[in-house]
Amino acid sequence: MHTTTSMARLDPASLDAADPLAPYRERFLLPEGVIYLDGNSLGPASHAALDAVDQAAQSEWAQGLIRSWNTAGWFDMPMAAGRLIARLVGAADGQVAVCDSVTINLYKVLQAAMALRPGRRTIVAEASSFPTDLYIAQGVVANIQGARLRLAGRDAETLEELIDEDTAVVLVNHVDYRSGALRDMVGLTAKAHAAGALAIWDLCHSAGALAVELDACEADFAVGCTYKYLNCGPGAPAFVYAAARHHAQLRQPLSGWWGHARPFEFETDYAPATGIKAFLTGTPPVLSLRALMGALADWNDVDMDQLREKSVRLTQYFMDLVEDRCAAHGLVSITPRDPGARGSQVSLRFEHAYPAMQALIAKGLIGDFRAPDVMRFGFTPLYISFSDVARAVEILKEVLDTELWRDEAYAAKAAVT
């Protein structure tokens, strides 16, 4: 068992004063009176992101019109955005592009990986994966004769038990969206490779939360979200990574004109572009992509080791304060105590999690609920302070002490929970 000295007695103002990332907070717009611990679901707007959208809409679109494909660099944005993300996920040049959604990119990488392992028919994943990963894997296996999806947590206890000589692909969520548990990228990738399989990593809850090292871990493919920790805007396009060693054989069936070697020759037959560009499909949503470009500029000077260190301390501080201040209320953390085994969120199980989260939001503390009984809090080092954490736990304590969650106003479920 991992033990650390509790941070519960530390003064938040002193912690903030010593925080080298504190100045980044000014880059973001955060509403008055809100403590935002849901950046793991939708990151906030930065001034740079909003300025970029405004420029794209008012000037590039309205004034530049069709000319902006060239003059404003629209055409190169998917690759330019990929270059900005590459550093954050430990990828050398030419391996990352921004396009489509995580869901669509999962389909591409699963299809590409299956094509690279033609004799093998099994995709192995965790039942606890974010559901779209499983749904897309089901869509892929349904169209390949004899193919199947086997799940840790259903067909066996662990991923390792399921990896065998029929395994084509091991698909892993780097950080579990519900518990915040961080999977071992080096170890699991090595196990997949030892069995002759490929490893696909879903970085939705790790990109921008910690220094991902795709190349160093020898990952084969990866996908990731840009609208969570990367703060690129609601529903911003996703990224996709393919290791350079696979580029010569890349083949995926979403063979759209943006992934063509010569899109403006308007040829009759598809010929894939070289490298990761073959994963592009159709015309990207430029306004959303411009917001993303603006938001990514905020990351260029971020020290990812400092980011991770602060993330570990923010999450520990929260866990220690909850234990210290809310001990009477039966909260059970499902997030690993070992800092090396968690991402940048803390998930608390509570019988009345749904109305309790609604009450917290009404009190100005925004986290989120995940069925059936999890209150989830994300800690994002660029704009969350230790004072925010201390204040958040006081609000949590108040809601629990007063049983505010019993108020019927907090019972009604919204469309998006």
Added chain:
Amino acid sequence: MHTTTSMARLDPASLDAADPLAPYRERFLLPEGVIYLDGNSLGPASHAALDAVDQAAQSEWAQGLIRSWNTAGWFDMPMAAGRLIARLVGAADGQVAVCDSVTINLYKVLQAAMALRPGRRTIVAEASSFPTDLYIAQGVVANIQGARLRLAGRDAETLEELIDEDTAVVLVNHVDYRSGALRDMVGLTAKAHAAGALAIWDLCHSAGALAVELDACEADFAVGCTYKYLNCGPGAPAFVYAAARHHAQLRQPLSGWWGHARPFEFETDYAPATGIKAFLTGTPPVLSLRALMGALADWNDVDMDQLREKSVRLTQYFMDLVEDRCAAHGLVSITPRDPGARGSQVSLRFEHAYPAMQALIAKGLIGDFRAPDVMRFGFTPLYISFSDVARAVEILKEVLDTELWRDEAYAAKAAVT
């Protein structure tokens, strides 16, 4: 041969004065000194669209944060946008959704159609289709044993010759992107059905250009672009249509969580939503989708018959003026003279089309070039006037008379042509 009285001698100011759609122009921002005949490639910004983006970025994202999924209606946008488009393409409720790109939606409808015709292995299309249609069809057939793509213009002269008892799907571009020729939706759909095949219509160059009648024509599936004639913003998400009679059997492999019957139950197994919603995949690009919602509001009071009538007259006026004013220059129109056989563009073949188009753009007339030798001009009834057309032909005449296209400044090819 279709004959009409030439409009070349008509006074543009009088034509504008009698135009019932003239007041719509005020809704759009058009740069000073530009005649924009490229709305068939990228429509201009309207005030409503720009206001919607600004609201989405500054207020919904920056202030509302995660709460805006419910409070700003983000979650319902794909279906709400589909409801707004339905009227414009002749679809009864519940058959249209807005999601992903045309390319991705083509993949879904082709897969769904192939699944509905399990014994059949052939997709029939035209070699002159917009290339991404062909590339995606190639991606689909590559993954289905024995499947093949047969093309009119390559494997036979006409679509009709290729439709036989092995045809699963006939995929047709309603308006040809290069020539502007309008295909017969009633007739071709009936021919596909008579052979036991399904008909998929690509409406990229007809939606917003004329009154499409998907239900009345008994189309099976359709896809379409929103950033051309619908003016929804650069790379705005596309729409997809599936006839209600197919909804009970809809099956497509891009089975993401947004197409799940209960996305926020986070179930392990995919279960498709009812109806067209099963075509949704992942989280949509909200900022781009908001622009689209704003832009679609501009369409709510548009009389589609008036739109078509003006479109026919704008294109005829242009063709008549070109014949009258530019006869010496060897331009060859590849757009049908019969108004019932063309969409809302005119395409002129010219040996020096690329530098000539660059020269026109430099003179303030924006059209576009399509390889190898086509100058393409789009006529969009909501914001183009007859005076614009007359002025455009004068600019064209000047560029041709002075051979301005010989200037070496216009020879260099840009990334996007």
